[in-house]
Amino acid sequence: MERRLDEHVTATAAIPTEDAELLAGLERGEDRAMATLYDRYSRIVYSVALRVLRDPAAAEDVLQEIFMQMWRTPQSFTAARGSLGGWLSVVARNRSIDTLRRKRPSEQVEEIALASPFNLADDSERNLLMEKARAAVVLLPAEQRKTLEMAFFDGLTHSEIAEMTGDPLGTVKTRIRSGLSTLRKAFQS
Amino acid sequence: MSSAQHISPDDLTLFALQFLPEGEMLAAQQHIQECEACRRQVGWIQGDLASYALSADAHDAPAHARERLLAAVAREKKVVPLQQQSRSRTAAAPTLVPTRRHDPEPDYSAPEPRLFTMGREEEPRRAGFWGFAGWAIAAALAVAAGLQFRQHQDLQQQLADANTRITAAQTESARAEAAMQALTGNGAAQVALHLPASAGSVAAVQPYGQAVYTANTGALVFVASHLDPLAPHKVYELWLLPADKSAPIAAGTFKPDARGNASVVMPQIPKGVAAGGFGVTVEADGGSPVPTSAVVLSGA
Numbered sequence: 001m002e003r004r005l006d007e008h009v010t011a012t013a014a015i016p017t018e019d020a021e022l023l024a025g026l027e028r029g030e031d032r033a034m035a036t037l038y039d040r041y042s043r044i045v046y047s048v049a050l051r052v053l054r055d056p057a058a059a060e061d062v063l064q065e066i067f068m069q070m071w072r073t074p075q076s077f078t079a080a081r082g083s084l085g086g087w088l089s090v091v092a093r094n095r096s097i098d099t100l101r102r103k104r105p106s107e108q109v110e111e112i113a114l115a116s117p118f119n120l121a122d123d124s125e126r127n128l129l130m131e132k133a134r135a136a137v138v139l140l141p142a143e144q145r146k147t148l149e150m151a152f153f154d155g156l157t158h159s160e161i162a163e164m165t166g167d168p169l170g171t172v173k174t175r176i177r178s179g180l181s182t183l184r185k186a187f188q189s
Numbered sequence: 190m191s192s193a194q195h196i197s198p199d200d201l202t203l204f205a206l207q208f209l210p211e212g213e214m215l216a217a218q219q220h221i222q223e224c225e226a227c228r229r230q231v232g233w234i235q236g237d238l239a240s241y242a243l244s245a246d247a248h249d250a251p252a253h254a255r256e257r258l259l260a261a262v263a264r265e266k267k268v269v270p271l272q273q274q275s276r277s278r279t280a281a282a283p284t285l286v287p288t289r290r291h292d293p294e295p296d297y298s299a300p301e302p303r304l305f306t307m308g309r310e311e312e313p314r315r316a317g318f319w320g321f322a323g324w325a326i327a328a329a330l331a332v333a334a335g336l337q338f339r340q341h342q343d344l345q346q347q348l349a350d351a352n353t354r355i356t357a358a359q360t361e362s363a364r365a366e367a368a369m370q371a372l373t374g375n376g377a378a379q380v381a382l383h384l385p386a387s388a389g390s391v392a393a394v395q396p397y398g399q400a401v402y403t404a405n406t407g408a409l410v411f412v413a414s415h416l417d418p419l420a421p422h423k424v425y426e427l428w429l430l431p432a433d434k435s436a437p438i439a440a441g442t443f444k445p446d447a448r449g450n451a452s453v454v455m456p457q458i459p460k461g462v463a464a465g466g467f468g469v470t471v472e473a474d475g476g477s478p479v480p481t482s483a484v485v486l487s488g489a
Contacts, residue, residue: 086239133243
């Protein structure tokens with residue numbers, strides 16, 4: 001079963017061809033490719049940044065920073081990163097948390113290929129997945145939902161969450177992992 | 190590698206969320222680079238986080254952000270070597286590259302056909318004064334063309350900047366209009382904020398604030414006066430206290446001016462939240478997702 005799942009991911013996690021072509025366009029210095037990628041993914045990036053930062057101006061700065069990074073070093077956004085849209089949404093969250101914490105951007109995590117079977121390059125699929133994500137989050141047990149929200153969107157570390165909620169550290173860690181695991185199952189169903 | 194050497198799933202999740210302390214983060218990164226199984230796990234977790242990220246309420250970036258980006262891109266125009274351009278194009282879209290039509294090879298040994306003959310052979314050209322003058326004129330023209338191109342580029346840049354400013358002004362105008370609607374709309378509720386009784390202040394002029402809020406549009410305008418100056422790296426943070434007693438919603442940070450006045454206009458808050466009241470706390474610079482200090486102004 002696990003093997004079948006892995007095979008599925010390997011087969012479908014490749015970056016959509018059109019994204020790869022647009023990234024190749026960025027390497028050639030084509031600003032039209034940049035505009036297309038922006039039109040495709042700015043909504044996701046901005047929405048995540050705004051949710052974390054709750055400040056439109058700061059969220060716009062994160063949006064600019066991410067897309068300018070893509071323009072300057074498109075080769076770092078290769079097909080090895082998996083889904084470009086998914087990867088951008090995670091980068092948007094990480095950069096926003098770095099902004100909140102006044103931290104230098106840390107890229108260790110972003111160097112790892114992201115495994116996602118979803119094609120966010122397609123408008124309709126992207127909208128459908130956003131709806132599905134919201135519906136799946138609502139169905140999470142309340143503690144998992146709250147803990148996940150505090151960790152991902154509020155950028156509170158597991159220690160900070162444990163301190164704020166009074167829950168044991170181990171419970172907080174498990175809730176974060178279980179919440180993500182439940183979400184994965186909901187998306188696969 | 191035995192399973193005992195792998196990083197636990199909980200810690201891999203914390204790694205993906207960037208929550209491990211710096212030392213552990215580097216150690217985990219080193220392990221993950223070498224361990225296929227853990228790397229794959231992190232890839233899955235990143236995929237899960239990407240799915241979760243999609244649950245954020247969708248907001249379009251402001252219209253001027255696109256212009257701003259494209260203007261920045263134009264400023265950082267890349268110089269791509271021709272060879273790389275052609276190689277990159279060929280690699281990216283081989284079917285789109287038109288193939289050159291094979292014309293028959295010209296016979297260079299045959300004499301060049303003449304269109305006009307004047308009865309005698311032309312003498313070979315000599316580079317005299319007029320020859321040099323011709324080169325000088327060509328060079329001057331090239332310089333002039335270069336200057337004109339530069340001027341054209343500058344004008345284009347100025348136009349892009351002007352467009353960006355116009356878009357920003359339009360956005361600001363729309364924001365001001367929404368703020369005006371918040372102040373004058375039928376559903377607007379006004380809430381006065383004062384020092385809480387527990388503060389026990391004896392100052393002659395006490396700080397106060399006024400919030401105007403329209404729940405269905407999420408429009409909020411807040412003004413405050415006579416605020417105490419803040420320590421460096423501190424800000425005031427406004428909170429919307431939902432009527433259903435759920436967690437306070439951050440509604441913007443602000444710092445008072447030299448006279449103690451401050452305002453928050455149209456912060457980004459969810460629509461449709463019935464307000465039970467508003468509060469102001471002092472937080473670290475950048476604000477906090479949850480209130481962490483005593484309330485300095487409140488009203489319901």
